[in-house]
Amino acid sequence: MKIFLLLFALGFCWAQYSPHTQQGRTSIVHLFEWRWVDIAKECERYLAPNGYGGVQVSPPNENVVVTNPFRPWWERYQPISYKICTRSGNEDEFRDMVTRCNNVGVRIYVDAVMNHMCGDGQGAGTHSTCGSYFNAQTRDFPAVPYSGWDFNDGKCKSGSGGIESYQDIYQVRDCRLTGLLDLALEKDYVRSTLAAYLNRLIDIGVAGFRLDACKHMWPGDIKAVLDKLNNLNTKWFPSGSKPFIYQEVIDLGGEPITSSQYFGNGRVTEFKYGAKLGTVIRRWNGEKMSYLKNWGEGWGFMPSDRALVFVDNHDNQRGHGAGGASILTFWDARLYKMAVGFMLAHPYGVTRVMSSYRWSRNFVNGKDTNDWIGPPNNNGVTKEVTINADTTCGNDWVCEHRWRQIRNMVIFRNVVDGQPFSNWWDNGSNQVAFGRGNKGFIVFNNDDWSLSSTLQTGLPGGTYCDVISGDKSGNSCTGIKVSVSSDGKAYFSISNSAEDPFIAIHVGAKL
Ligand code: QV4
Ligand code: CA
Numbered sequence: 001m002k003i004f005l006l007l008f009a010l011g012f013c014w015a016q017y018s019p020h021t022q023q024g025r026t027s028i029v030h031l032f033e034w035r036w037v038d039i040a041k042e043c044e045r046y047l048a049p050n051g052y053g054g055v056q057v058s059p060p061n062e063n064v065v066v067t068n069p070f071r072p073w074w075e076r077y078q079p080i081s082y083k084i085c086t087r088s089g090n091e092d093e094f095r096d097m098v099t100r101c102n103n104v105g106v107r108i109y110v111d112a113v114m115n116h117m118c119g120d121g122q123g124a125g126t127h128s129t130c131g132s133y134f135n136a137q138t139r140d141f142p143a144v145p146y147s148g149w150d151f152n153d154g155k156c157k158s159g160s161g162g163i164e165s166y167q168d169i170y171q172v173r174d175c176r177l178t179g180l181l182d183l184a185l186e187k188d189y190v191r192s193t194l195a196a197y198l199n200r201l202i203d204i205g206v207a208g209f210r211l212d213a214c215k216h217m218w219p220g221d222i223k224a225v226l227d228k229l230n231n232l233n234t235k236w237f238p239s240g241s242k243p244f245i246y247q248e249v250i251d252l253g254g255e256p257i258t259s260s261q262y263f264g265n266g267r268v269t270e271f272k273y274g275a276k277l278g279t280v281i282r283r284w285n286g287e288k289m290s291y292l293k294n295w296g297e298g299w300g301f302m303p304s305d306r307a308l309v310f311v312d313n314h315d316n317q318r319g320h321g322a323g324g325a326s327i328l329t330f331w332d333a334r335l336y337k338m339a340v341g342f343m344l345a346h347p348y349g350v351t352r353v354m355s356s357y358r359w360s361r362n363f364v365n366g367k368d369t370n371d372w373i374g375p376p377n378n379n380g381v382t383k384e385v386t387i388n389a390d391t392t393c394g395n396d397w398v399c400e401h402r403w404r405q406i407r408n409m410v411i412f413r414n415v416v417d418g419q420p421f422s423n424w425w426d427n428g429s430n431q432v433a434f435g436r437g438n439k440g441f442i443v444f445n446n447d448d449w450s451l452s453s454t455l456q457t458g459l460p461g462g463t464y465c466d467v468i469s470g471d472k473s474g475n476s477c478t479g480i481k482v483s484v485s486s487d488g489k490a491y492f493s494i495s496n497s498a499e500d501p502f503i504a505i506h507v508g509a510k511l
Contacts, residue, residue: 021053054107081143085130107207185221195228208244278326307349440506
């Protein structure tokens with residue numbers, strides 16, 4: 001009986017580290033700035049049929065309307081209230097999205113902005129996405145309500161009231177991040193108000209939360225809010241399920257605040273992952289893919305069961321946040337597909353795929369002066385995500401999650417889930433291969449010459465369709481065919497000038 005209680009207790013507390021995806025689904029896609037009506041449709045027509053586990057959505061709560069620059073994407077990180085009312089849609093549309101996605105086994109994770117309200121320079125009035133009045137100068141947010149008592153003004157010890165040094169853990173938590181009015185999360189009233197907002201979302205049916213700017217909140221204050229949360233809605237989740245939590249903490253080393261200080265609350269974003277993988281795939285600083293043999297904890301990353309990983313995110317794909325120039329994005333499509341393919345094939349972490357929109361970049365001295373540009377819109381109204389005949393998206397939505405190579409690697413990850421990292425091979429340079437037990441195998445050629453090798457795949461003998469160059473369609477392959485002999489070996493030939501210089505096979509794409 002004691003063992004059972006221990007396992008139950010452990011299982012119980014593990015829950016906030018589990019994304020609660022449906023059996024056989026493993027990855028999250030960030031549908032950045034999408035409208036709720038479009039996400040609901042995408043769950044039914046694309047994400048469920050292609051095995052996506054869940055969607056991270058942009059902050060659904062009322063935010064300030066910024067007109068200079070015109071409606072930047074980042075206005076959504078300046079809360080005015082917790083009314084579900086933004087450019088992505090209203091509460092009815094949000095509820096409909098969560099219900100329809102859950103009904104096809106696709107979870108919804110909400111980007112929750114708990115650390116602050118709007119910028120101290122946002123003035124007063126009703127320029128907010130639901131028309132609520134606020135006054136930043138007097139810290140007055142009657143639609144919550146919050147007043148001066150609920151902010152950290154008196155607590156911050158820096159001269160400017162803003163964060164002046166990331167070496168000072170008190171400033172980082174108690175002062176303003178880029179002028180954003182910092183909430184006093186040590187107050188029970190603020191903790192209860194935030195918990196009430198998250199509990200409304202839990203009641204609607206969301207599966208968990210991306211917690212924004214966690215470095216700027218004390219881990220204990222975050223825990224105090226999480227301890228007030230209800231279990232997930234039993235309409236879609238087993239009784240006793242706790243919300244999945246992944247905390248945005250940018251820890252590239254060199255600061256007193258570290259990711260591990262937040263492990264007690266849930267998973268943490270591992271920003272070293274995308275920064276390092278970008279450097280390796282770009283072959284900068286002498287990095288080589290053959291060094292990826294011990295990828296994961298071997299590279300100094302946090303434990304895999306605490307990590308949320310990604311190649312790029314909404315910040316660093318446009319020069320915000322962390323990661324720098326090495327970050328690969330959809331703008332670097334060929335290398336990007338290799339990086340995302342590697343991430344989805346490797347067992348480390350819970351994986352998140354970025355889905356972006358195009359904007360007109362304008363580099364001046366290496367910085368994109370248009371990094372603020374918001375989603376495709378008609379005079380501020382976000383455009384619909386249209387779907388073209390070839391299944392790509394229109395209206396400047398990039399839809400990386402629909403790219404064959406990425407969609408098929410999400411399926412690859414589902415097929416190999418639980419299988420060990422195995423059969424590593426490399427040529428000492430940038431040609432590498434590895435398997436996942438007896439379920440899948442992937443080969444990369446990132447050298448400036450062709451790859452031609454017979455490798456041990458670990459797979460059962462037979463003919464497999466390469467899911468990078470094509471699909472398995474009926475009883476044939478639309479792309480490259482790979483024949484694995486009864487001893488598990490297969491010959492691979494990959495030109496360094498191939499459109500996508502990597503091949504992936506798995507037992508779900510076997511003729
Ligand atoms: C400006 C000045 C301030 C001044 C203020 C006066 O810079 O010095 O005090 O005006 O109001 C926007 C503007 C910024 C402006 C600020 C307040 O870009 O110039 O300050 O608003 O008006 C996003 C953007 C920010 C944006 C913010 C709020 O990246 O540029 O600021 O939204 O709109 C750190 C954190 C990490 C954070 C990362 C970006 O540790 O947590 O920086 N990442 C998350 C989100 C990110 C978001 C925030 C946090 C804030 O992923 O998207 O910032 O919620 O590394
Ligand atoms: Ca803070």
